[in-house]
Amino acid sequence: xxxxxxxxLRPQELTDAATMQRWVxxxxxxxxxxxxxxWSLAAxxxxxxxxxxxxxxxxxxxxxxxxxxxRHIGNLGLHEITAENRGCDLGxxxxxxxxxxxxxxxDAIVTALRFAFSELxxxxxxxxxxxxNERGIACYRKCGFVEEARSRQFAFxxxxxxxxxxxxxxxxEFEALxxxxxxxxxx
Amino acid sequence: MIEGNLVNLRSPEMADLERNTQWINxxxxxxxxxxxxxxxQAAEEVWMKEVCAKPTSYERAFFAIETKDGVHIGNxxxxxxxxxxxxxxxxxxxxxxxxxxxxxxxDALRTLVMFGFDEMNMNRIQLFVFDxxxxxxxxxxxxxxxxxxxxxxxxxxxxxxHDVLLMSVLRDEWQRPA
Numbered sequence: 497x498x499x500x501x502x503x504x505l506r507p508q509e510l511t512d513a514a515t516m517q518r519w520v521x522x523x524x525x526x527x528x529x530x531x532x533x534x535w536s537l538a539a540x541x542x543x544x545x546x547x548x549x550x551x552x553x554x555x556x557x558x559x560x561x562x563x564x565x566x567r568h569i570g571n572l573g574l575h576e577i578t579a580e581n582r583g584c585d586l587g588x589x590x591x592x593x594x595x596x597x598x599x600x601x602x603d604a605i606v607t608a609l610r611f612a613f614s615e616l617x618x619x620x621x622x623x624x625x626x627x628x629n630e631r632g633i634a635c636y637r638k639c640g641f642v643e644e645a646r647s648r649q650f651a652f653x654x655x656x657x658x659x660x661x662x663x664x665x666x667x668x669e670f671e672a673l674x675x676x677x678x679x680x681x682x683x
Numbered sequence: 684m685i686e687g688n689l690v691n692l693r694s695p696e697m698a699d700l701e702r703n704t705q706w707i708n709x710x711x712x713x714x715x716x717x718x719x720x721x722x723x724q725a726a727e728e729v730w731m732k733e734v735c736a737k738p739t740s741y742e743r744a745f746f747a748i749e750t751k752d753g754v755h756i757g758n759x760x761x762x763x764x765x766x767x768x769x770x771x772x773x774x775x776x777x778x779x780x781x782x783x784x785x786x787x788x789x790d791a792l793r794t795l796v797m798f799g800f801d802e803m804n805m806n807r808i809q810l811f812v813f814d815x816x817x818x819x820x821x822x823x824x825x826x827x828x829x830x831x832x833x834x835x836x837x838x839x840x841x842x843x844x845h846d847v848l849l850m851s852v853l854r855d856e857w858q859r860p861a
Binding site: 666 | 719767768769770806807809829831832833834835836837838839840844849851853
């Protein structure tokens with residue numbers, strides 16, 4: 497378990513399928529994500545069956561975000577981790593809407609970045625967002641991400657072309673803001 | 684076959700195998716590509732058999748670049764097609780170094796981009812290019828690609844970290860070649 501200030505990152509379990517299926521079919525949740533399709537429980541179970549039983553490895557890290565009371569409120573993944581370039585992509589969803597805007601996402605990302613930089617020995621993490629996802633982008637900035645690129649007509653969602661924003665954070669930038677150890681940050 | 688002004692784009696053939704193997708083992712060529720290990724002819728053959736066995740499609744639009752005299756000089760493709768968002772990525776390699784800086788790459792790009800917009804119904808075509816590949820950046824800009832930003836230190840090669848530039852062209856802004 498990776499300990500954050502107000503959340504812990506734990507492995508995703510097969511028993512999480514129903515919860516995750518509820519999030520992925522909630523269009524308020526997916527409006528800011530890449531996914532726009534409706535998922536059956538069987539498809540979600542199959543998705544988890546392919547990933548959850550695998551031994552963890554360097555290439556991909558998938559986490560369930562849990563409150564300190566153990567409530568599963570979202571997921572976080574580090575994808576496409578490349579050994580040569582020492583970088584990866586980060587994806588996050590807070591699926592439980594009553595947990596939005598309370599610092600859970602920020603704490604989950606800071607905890608994952610700390611793991612990426614101090615355990616995986618990465619030096620760069622990047623992510624994609626829609627430019628009109630102001631809440632998300634404010635959170636990513638707090639974590640240390642800076643805007644690196646703007647993609648015009650990046651996706652067609654809710655009837656309009658949306659601008660994409662690519663953000664990145666390098667290890668020294670993160671370390672200056674949050675420290676590589678939880679204790680440094682809370683001290 | 685898709686006709687350009689200086690080049691044609693045709694389907695890949697197994698007869699291209701030896702040339703392709705030579706190119707992807709030429710570090711002067713691959714230092715600009717996401718390909719650092721080189722590849723045996725056997726491994727390249729496995730990959731090419733897979734590509735050649737299936738018709739060119741929305742998911743896999745891979746073409747050999749030929750001069751008008753029928754000389755195979757490189758390859759280009761549209762990949763990572765996202766149907767709902769009408770977008771994809773573009774890759775290109777002019778493997779025959781004697782053909783660099785003569786307009787073949789630019790013509791192949793124009794031909795492929797036009798095919799992407801007019802036949803595949805793409806709306807956005809993007810590409811990534813390394814910061815030290817200035818010749819290619821100039822070529823992409825000439826063809827109509829627009830700079831969108833740079834992923835800082837996203838690439839490690841030749842002993843150092845380098846930025847990777849993101850460029851794209853939209854159907855609305857595309858200046859159709861005469």
